[in-house]
Amino acid sequence: ADADADAAPQPEAAPPERVVVAVVPDPTGPLADLFVEAGARVVGPGPGGDGVVESVLEVIADELVVLPNGQLSRSQIVALDAALRDGDRHVLILPTGSVVQGLSALAVHDPGTTLSVDGFGMADAAAATRHAHLVRADREALTLVGRCSPGDLLGMVGHDVALIGTDLVDAVCLLAGRLLSSGGELVTVLLGQEYGAEETGAVLERLRRSHPDVEVVGYAAGPGQVLAHVGVE
Secondary structure (H helix, E strand, C coil): CCHHHHCCCCCCCCCCCEEEEEECCCCCCHHHHHHHHCCCEEECCCHHHCCHHHHHHCCCCCEEEEECCCCCCHHHHHHHHHHHHHCCCEEEECCCCCHHHHHHHHHCCCCCCCHHHHHHHHHHHHHCCEEEEEEECCCCEEECCEEECCCCEEEEECCEEEEEECCHHHHHHHHHHHHHCCCCCEEEEEEECCCCHHHHHHHHHHHHHHCCCCEEEEEEEECCCCCEEEEEC
16 A cells, blocks of 8 residues: 555644733723733733833743833833844734724734734734823923913823813813814724713713714723823724
8 A cells, every 4th residue: 555645644733823912001900801802911011111021921822913002112112022032932013002003903913814914904903093192281381282280181192282171071072083183984982080981971972973974982991191092093
């Protein structure tokens, strides 16, 4: 008999395991739950971002896709990349500058493709998501849109102050409206602990009324320095 014909078929090699790791402000809060429900592992940046390298290195997988989500400085990203490559890990660190960009990237994650193709699609989705966030001023300062006082609400687009306000509902709705001025089909708002049920309902109702052709979704984000995140796709 032909030895080749009698040989048992070789099992196909298992595809590499790929894990998406998302950096979030609080790895135990509701924002972390959103990423976990979408299929990611979550890690916190630790004090000053110093703990993220160790946390990511503890994730065992053939391939890693890391979503910094605006929680890490460039130097911390460089240190993370160096540590992962020293460990001979196959890794992509994607340019997600906010948690809403991270969620957009995770929504198109496709473990059935190669690491490069998956990373390309995720990065493309993140780049297509315009984002802003709301914080409180901790001191008096002169901004591009006027002078702010401690406790004022600052609507940030990128690193620039785009609006100054005092009302939680008004401020986040104005931020969303500014992002929507360039178009969009989906608005995602992530509202921190200062937004109770009444404020959350008011935000969603006002956005849906003001932009009836746009889908609006909202989630709790828990405590943190950022009071609200807004993303538009």
